Amino acid sequence: EGAVFIPASLAYLIGTNIFGPLAYKMGRSFSSGVVNAWNELSIPLAKKFEHLLAPNAGWGFAIGMVDSAMMPIMGHLVDLRHVSVYGSVYAIADVAFCLGFAIGSPAISGSIIQAIGFKWLMWVTAIVNMLYSPLMILLRNPSKKEEKEVSFNINIKILLTQSKIKE
Template identity: 45%
Template sequence: MMNPVVGALTAHVGYQLPLFVGSINLLVATLLFAFGEHFLALLLARSLQGIASACISVSGMCLVAEQFPDDVIRSRIMGIVLGSMALGVLVGYPFGSLMYDFVGKMAPFFIISVAVFLNGVLQLFLLDLKPVPNRLLLSTSWHKLLSDGHVVLIAGAIWLSTSTMAILEPCMPIWLMDNIKPQKWQLGMVFIPDSVGYLLGTNFFGPIAYNLGRWRVAVSAMMVIGLSTVLVPSAGSVGQLAVPHFGLGLGIGVVDAALVPLLASLMDSRYAAHYGSVYALQQMAVSLAYSLGPLVGGEIVHAIGFPWLMRSVGLLNLLYCPLLIFTSHDVGIPVTTLNSSLMADAPAVNYKTNTANDQAANNNKNLYRRFLNSEDSD
């Protein structure tokens, strides 16, 4: 619910203030998790964490897109940012369980709160937290974004690939205990290959996707997701799950590394270069996957069983690939060369992006460009 609110807010106050507000919310939520004992306290903590996630995710990706207008560098930096989430999952589960067992419930949250506090102090010194009401921005409406086939396809691919993991996470442990009967410590180890694969996919495949063609790489990654998901039920032991789980995480990471930077490039080339709305849409796709995935998966698994659920989800990922292929006329072509005739009625107004594009187009010419309305150009 907060993602579109934050996206709209960034058009009025910029990207940096919501990032700081999100950090404050995260600090309060962490302390509530540490001290909370009752349902209402934990519910409030979870709600604040959701608000913090929306603020940090949307404004953070927007800030990266604005600060790094070069597409190659932007792809690499966004991959690192996306990979940091996988690193948090990879480290967070064993860290939280070990601290809980040996020190107590409060200890991991205290350590996290100290880290968030130090990060907030750094933001006070490094970020300009003043609202920027006079900022020249031409925000893109939701109707325009949802009318663009490319944006909808990207959001759909992110939603479907993320839904695969969202469905797998709650259903897998029950199937394991009923069929493979692993030891308790093995249940937590099952999802480590997913995080490792996602970490590698996001960190290393951003520039590769840019060079080979983002749509082409995204299609290949979704095929890997589909095949890996289909292979999950065929595993006869915990060890045999490592390969399909790694492929699943790698595929999701590559999809994100290829398509998330493409959203910023589409905004630069087709719309006003304000990224709040489009990254709010991207985060809504992720949130929708993790909210509906467990609910829908939990109902379907009772009707058709875990193996057929996984095969069906894998087949959906494979069937989505032709949509990406046949709807995208620019498969394999860098976004900077796209014909933006579909939606070219709004000029880009991101100063950093346009300055970089002007310098590239004019080689070493020193060009200063003011952004004026057409009525004022006389």
């Protein structure tokens, strides 16, 4: 039974190593959400062990795409909008990722599967992935912190100090 995850593990290994350099050109996590959704739709339809190999490999690859793109995106957003202190941002992203696996997978998914079934859980997850994936396009060119305010404040300070020097 555990052998079904071998393609996912191998694809994850390949995805994290290949997608890192390609993440900036391909649109980062947008494509991984679409790949995830497609595989989540395919898994409940599998009738045999062999039918799970391709969707699990695609799933592993998509998760590898997210892992390799998530931290550089977070660092880029910090560079654009805040002081370049990466430790806290990486810690927050890592904690959120780990909480998703620790709480979401074993605790919440079991209750949801009992309530609506495995097939519907996978389909709802696929729909959610398809709905948020287009939002990743917003991460292609995130807005920068307004530099006009900063330069305006600096100019006022310079003018004030120059007027004090002249007096």
